[in-house]
Amino acid sequence: MDQDGKARAGVFSGCWRGVVGVIKPTYRPGSLEEFIRLLPEGIGVIPKFAGIKEGLEKEFVDAFAAAEKMIEELAEMKVDLIHPEGAPLFVQKGYTRSGEIVSELERKYSIPIVTSGMILVEAARALGIKNCSCSVHSMMAGARIDWKNTGAISPMPAFRCRPSKDSRWRLRKSAAYLRTRPTLSHAIST
Numbered sequence: 001m002d003q004d005g006k007a008r009a010g011v012f013s014g015c016w017r018g019v020v021g022v023i024k025p026t027y028r029p030g031s032l033e034e035f036i037r038l039l040p041e042g043i044g045v046i047p048k049f050a051g052i053k054e055g056l057e058k059e060f061v062d063a064f065a066a067a068e069k070m071i072e073e074l075a076e077m078k079v080d081l082i083h084p085e086g087a088p089l090f091v092q093k094g095y096t097r098s099g100e101i102v103s104e105l106e107r108k109y110s111i112p113i114v115t116s117g118m119i120l121v122e123a124a125r126a127l128g129i130k131n132c133s134c135s136v137h138s139m140m141a142g143a144r145i146d147w148k149n150t151g152a153i154s155p156m157p158a159f160r161c162r163p164s165k166d167s168r169w170r171l172r173k174s175a176a177y178l179r180t181r182p183t184l185s186h187a188i189s190t
Helices: 031-038 057-076 095-109 116-127 173-189
Strands: 018-024 043-049 081-084 135-137 159-161
Touching (some): 018 031, 095 116
Parallel strands (some): 018 081, 135 159
């Protein structure tokens, strides 16, 4: 949208409400489709992919550098919002540092940027959540949301869910629940 609230005719055909540039950490299908389904009619999506495959620390560093380049590309396209998703890009840097990086990028490109960690914290605030426990996939061992620095949430112990090596990207939600339930039950009772 331009400053008068009118769509930029001819720039993004069919996107009269605006355009979101989404940066996905991996090429896995599913979450992009779910994201698009959640958007109202008239919002376009331009996806970019950081290409993380193994979840190694070097990939996180390389993916973050690639994400910064993708943010620049999306800003040059004049999207209305940029949404880098997932732990590899921002969450693993912690809530405070992630916010600082986002502020720097927003000043540089004059486009709003919202990360997964920011969304999680705002949702917790909106729902009045005061305590939170996180289950982190073993491949995201460095990933964390620095809950205590969000100003609204007291952290409970975080724990890891370690799937078998041959199915590490395909851990079913039910299996994750069964693996994390004992730790969560203990955290709640203490």
